[in-house]
Every structure is written in C-alpha cells, then in structure tokens.
Amino acid sequence: MKTVMGIINLQEDNSLIRDLTARRAVESIPFAGRYRLIDFTLSSMVNSGISCVGVMLPDKPRSVLDHLRSGKDWDLARRHDGLFYLPAPQQEDMNRKGDLKNFYHNLDFFEHSSQRYVLLTSGSFVYNVDFSQLLRFHQNTNADITMVYNTATEEAHGKNVVIETAENGLVTDIAEKPAVYDGTQVSTNVYLMEKRIFVEMIRYTYEHGGQDFLIDGIIRRAAEYNIYGFEHDGYVAHVDSTAAYYKANMDILQPEVWEELFMGQHPIYTKVKDEVPVQYKETADVKNSLIANGCIVRGEVENSILFRGVNVAEGVKIKNSIIMQKCDIQEGSLIENVICDKNVIITKEKWLKGAANYPLIVTKNVVI
Incomplete structure (x- = not known):
C-alpha cells in the first residue's frame, strides 16, 4: 500500500445536519463516546498501510485541524509522506460550487507525489475497511476505477449513490437516488484509481465547466472508464443527517456492531485525552450504555452514550440519548431521545423528550 495516496474529501453537504455543524465540519462531529467521524476513514487507511494522506479541508476547518493536529495519533507525523492539509481555494474562486474546484487548485500536490x-x-462514513483487499481487487480486474459499495439491509434516505454490477463486478449503472431499499448496492464514496486517471479527470472536467467530482467526473463520463464495484460486507453508516447520526450511535450499542468496528485486528485511532475512569456512585443504575472516561454517574442511564466529563446527578433519568462532552445534567431531570451537544447544562427538574425517529437537539453551550 506504499504505492497508494489517501485523500479524504471533507467537502460535505451539511444541510440535513445543521444543528450539529454550526461550528464544526461534519467529519469532526463527536461519535461513539470518544471518537470523531473522520477517525474511521483515517484509521482504515493507516491500518491498510497507507502512509501518505491528504485532507481536503472544509470551509470551517478549525475543528478538523484541532482534532488531527500533526497526525501523531495515527502515526502520520513523519519526515517523509505523512499527513497533509489541502486548503480550499480563495474567496474569488467561490463562485463555482462543488468539490472539483478544491481538487483542481491542489493538482500540484497530486502530480508531485510519488504514489x-x-x-x-x-x-462522514462509519466503517472499518481493509483497503489492501481493495487494491488487490483493482489490480486483478485491471479496472480504471474501483468503487466500494455496501448492500443496504434497510430503507435509507438522503443523497445515496446507487450502482448496479454484473456478476464479475463490472459497474453497469450509477445514479443518485433520494431513497434506497433492502438489497440495493450503495456506494460508500470510496474510489481507487491510478493517479494519472485522477489528475486527467480533475483537469478535464473542471476546465470544461464541471463542478461535482461524482456527477461531472464519474457519472457523466462513466462510458469512458472501466469501472468495477468492490463490496464491503461489514457495517457501514453514512452520517449525512441528524437522524442518521442518531441511528449510527444507537447501532454502536449493539454488541455485534461494536465488536466489528472496535474489537478486531484493526483498531480505530483518535486524539488521545488522558482522563480518570468513570465514577459510578452508589445511586447509579446503568444499562446497555457507553460511558466515556471522566464521567460521574449518580442517576439512571439506559441505552445511551455519554462522552467525556459528563456529570449525571442523583435522580436523573437518561434514556436513548447522546450526551456530549462536559454536559451537566442536574438533579431530577428526565432526558429521553435527546442529543445534547458539548457543554450543555440541564438544570434541576427539567424534562426533555424527543421522538424515537426524530430526536430533540440541544445545541452547544445552551443552559436549560
């Protein structure tokens, strides 16, 4: 995998998850108690042996830069190769929408790399993939482009890229659809190709008025390339909406999903923070929950995820909820089907309840 350069495109549509991305990029949203969404893609690359990774920065890069820093936690702080930040173009280029302009303005980085x-x-995807298997498949099929897909097991809504493949994996159709159903082959937005093909695609498509890499670079020019599909049959979640974020976190509470993502041979790395273990006081009652370091629990927590430093006072009941870092839930409060962003304070005797398929969101730094 030393011949492969990883690129993580952080130009995401956040229109369906704005409550959680007002001050951060989609990929830096906290997830599963101690991680950020970008950790899954970046860890999969590192575990596969990729040592050169470029991060296409979003319009709000501070949270991403603060989390990744030098890349040390992913063993990417290196003298040669390592982690690179690829900035968005200057303001005068913002009249063109889409992500192609970002790739085009960083073409020199791709062209001068040795991979x-x-x-x-x-x-924005949650998975644990061995990309070395993808490279072998790509080479064996002599493909121009190989796309990674997952077969849907339930209905999903959003911007889904759906493909159809022949028995040998050759892609026969690619399209964007607002909804998918059980058995549909859904792209995970992972594409492997030779650098010369990637550079030619970016330059030609952008200089001919293209804006979006997928639509203008691949779908509209699909007939020009030999495209194959590679199936990842493990767990995949695309966090492109608030509902998808909530569901993916609740999925983590299932033992089989947790074991697949975190307990296998390939760990998921994240920014290290040394904190004291969880303190469970005598009045604590915790069931099927994920509690991060630094929490103090005196109340009841069921089927929920608590991030670092959360304080749960006596008499509190938390159920089916996500409570982010350093929230303070005070005496007698009831929290059910709720997402609390960082540093939220819920004062005494407050009751907050959302719907199972539409959680209530309390934004960052709010006091209720």
Missing part, C-alpha cells in the same frame, strides 16, 4: 494510485474517500 501510483489515489484512494479518494469521504470522512
């Missing part, structure tokens, strides 16, 4: 292949990914 032969480019692995282009998105940072």
Whole structure:
C-alpha cells in the first residue's frame, strides 16, 4: 500500500445536519463516546498501510485541524509522506460550487507525489475497511476505477449513490437516488484509481465547466472508464443527517456492531485525552450504555452514550440519548431521545423528550 495516496474529501453537504455543524465540519462531529467521524476513514487507511494522506479541508476547518493536529495519533507525523492539509481555494474562486474546484487548485500536490494510485474517500462514513483487499481487487480486474459499495439491509434516505454490477463486478449503472431499499448496492464514496486517471479527470472536467467530482467526473463520463464495484460486507453508516447520526450511535450499542468496528485486528485511532475512569456512585443504575472516561454517574442511564466529563446527578433519568462532552445534567431531570451537544447544562427538574425517529437537539453551550 506504499504505492497508494489517501485523500479524504471533507467537502460535505451539511444541510440535513445543521444543528450539529454550526461550528464544526461534519467529519469532526463527536461519535461513539470518544471518537470523531473522520477517525474511521483515517484509521482504515493507516491500518491498510497507507502512509501518505491528504485532507481536503472544509470551509470551517478549525475543528478538523484541532482534532488531527500533526497526525501523531495515527502515526502520520513523519519526515517523509505523512499527513497533509489541502486548503480550499480563495474567496474569488467561490463562485463555482462543488468539490472539483478544491481538487483542481491542489493538482500540484497530486502530480508531485510519488504514489501510483489515489484512494479518494469521504470522512462522514462509519466503517472499518481493509483497503489492501481493495487494491488487490483493482489490480486483478485491471479496472480504471474501483468503487466500494455496501448492500443496504434497510430503507435509507438522503443523497445515496446507487450502482448496479454484473456478476464479475463490472459497474453497469450509477445514479443518485433520494431513497434506497433492502438489497440495493450503495456506494460508500470510496474510489481507487491510478493517479494519472485522477489528475486527467480533475483537469478535464473542471476546465470544461464541471463542478461535482461524482456527477461531472464519474457519472457523466462513466462510458469512458472501466469501472468495477468492490463490496464491503461489514457495517457501514453514512452520517449525512441528524437522524442518521442518531441511528449510527444507537447501532454502536449493539454488541455485534461494536465488536466489528472496535474489537478486531484493526483498531480505530483518535486524539488521545488522558482522563480518570468513570465514577459510578452508589445511586447509579446503568444499562446497555457507553460511558466515556471522566464521567460521574449518580442517576439512571439506559441505552445511551455519554462522552467525556459528563456529570449525571442523583435522580436523573437518561434514556436513548447522546450526551456530549462536559454536559451537566442536574438533579431530577428526565432526558429521553435527546442529543445534547458539548457543554450543555440541564438544570434541576427539567424534562426533555424527543421522538424515537426524530430526536430533540440541544445545541452547544445552551443552559436549560
């Protein structure tokens, strides 16, 4: 995998998850108690042996830069290769929408790299993939482009890229659809190709008025390339909406999903923070929940995720909820089907309840 350069494209549509992305990029949203969404793609690359990773920065890059820093926690702080930040173009170029302008203005980085292949990914997917298997498949099929897909097991809504493949994996159709159903082959926004193909696609498509990499670079020019599909049959979640974020976190509470993502041979790395273990006081009652370090629990917590430093006072009942870092839930409060962003304070005797399929969101730094 030393011949592969990883690119993580952080230009995401956040229109369906704005409550959680007002001050951060989609990929830096906290997830599963101690991680950020970008950790899954970046860790999969590192575990696969990729040592050169470029991050296409979003319009709000501060949270991403603060989390990744030098890349040390992913063993990417290196003298040669390592982690690179690729900035968005200057303001005068913002009249053109889409992500192609970002790739085009960083073409010199791709052209001067020593790697032969480019692995282009998105940072908003939750999975644990061995990309070395993808490279072998790509080479054996002699494909121009290989797309990674997952077979849907239930209905999903949003901007889904659906593909159809022949028995040998050759892609026969690609399209964007607002909804998918059980058995549909859905792209995970992972593309592997030779660098020369990637550079030619970016330059030609952008200089001919294209704006979006997927639509203008691949779908509209699909007939020009030999495209194959590679199936990842493990767990995949695309966090492109508030409902998808809530569901993916609740999925983590299922033992089989947790074991697949975190307990296998390939760990998920994240920014290290040394904190004291959880303190469970005598009045605590915790069931099927994920509690991060630094929490103090005196109340009841059921089927929920608590991030670092959360304080749960006596008499509190938390159920089916996500409570982010350093929230303070005071005496007698009831929290059910709620997402609390960082540093939220719920004062005494407050009751907050959302719907099972439409959680209530309390935004960052709010006091209720």
